[in-house]
Amino acid sequence: MTVLAAFVAAVIIPAIPATVSAQTTVRQRLQGRVPAQVQRVVERLARDATRKGLPVDPLVQKALEGGAKGVPAARVVAAVQALAGRLETSARAIRAAGSPEPSAAAIEAGAFALSTGIEEGGVARIVRASRSVHAPEVPLRVAGAMAALGVSGDQTVELLVRLIETDRPAADVLSLPGQVEAGVSRGMTPTEAAGAAARAKPGRGRPPERPKKPRNSKP
């Protein structure tokens, strides 16, 4: 047996079914749901994503979403490409934070946080702070939800990092978006609601009270 034949038999042939299977799955999921142009681009992006260790499912989902909503092909392609870029940025940020092999869930959560206005450095800070305390996707999803509720990216990152570094219970971290939402429903701005949530006592995890307005002092 030649070395070439041995290499083909041992490495390439076993790899073919996996690659073909993944591509077939992507093709099958998109078939009839999106225009052919979108399908071609997504299949190529999916191959790139697999090669880079990024999750493929979000790309397929975004294409399906565009197809279901009747969005023009060019716009669907642009959205899928933008998402692919965010997934790559997210993976880079998480790796920079000391997690060399981030999970698909963590990368996707980081991309979600980026889409809501959290910076790449903010993603890295949150992951770095949460190591050995939480799986990175948990605080990243919280960060994305906070930013989606209108809290600025910087304030969200500061608040989360402080809570995690002061060993606040996981329930406190998870309840942050709910507290902000409740504060906003009581008439607070998202910034005020986030500030109030940060000042809440550990383990409370309940909606913050609206701050009392100072009485006007008479001259």
Place this chain on the structure above:
Amino acid sequence: VSRPFDPLIRRVLDGELDVAALPPELRREAEAALRLLQAVDRAPVTLPAALDDRVMAAVRQRANRRGSRTWRWMVEPHEVRVRVRRWMIGPALAAAAALALLLARPQDPVVAPVAASATTDSVLVRFVLYAPDARQVTLAGTFNEWDPEGTPLVRATTVETAEVGGGIWTTTIALPLGQHQYAFVIDGQRWIADPAAPHVDDGFGRTNSVLSIDLGGRTL
């Protein structure tokens, strides 16, 4: 048309017989054949002295090329001798089993269909929308491959909902842990985000609602 020489004429051409020894009827043909043979230039061919060197230089250069050596190493057959020892059998079986397990596992879990949501790691979530004028409301999102007809809501008809004109639509589905984006579809055409959940830009100029189910089935 060509025909072979008579064997006697061939012997003359080879110098084994004299023409005079041939029968008279063959002599003329034999003399013609001898004349043809004498016309051929039988002087030895001499090659230029530098030709050998040029050819050998080209051969050596080709043999020394790295890619060529590697390619030859890969495509030329090699003799491989395998001596199986008893102590090797255990590790070899273990390696084969590990390889089989590796190849048999799902290749790309992230591209698996989301339909299998009713697993042990799923949570029942109730979706509610107030849409009094709607004739049909459905739910589409990452959990059902954005199928706008996959998850219909039903109009709630309890005593409590009668107070709001029966415009409350609801459904309860099992969702896997993780993050989901979704929207309601009214009458098969109008996509609206859930007013009771955080919104994010969907990349198409609209918004999606976001639902995260994390530790202990807690939603964000």
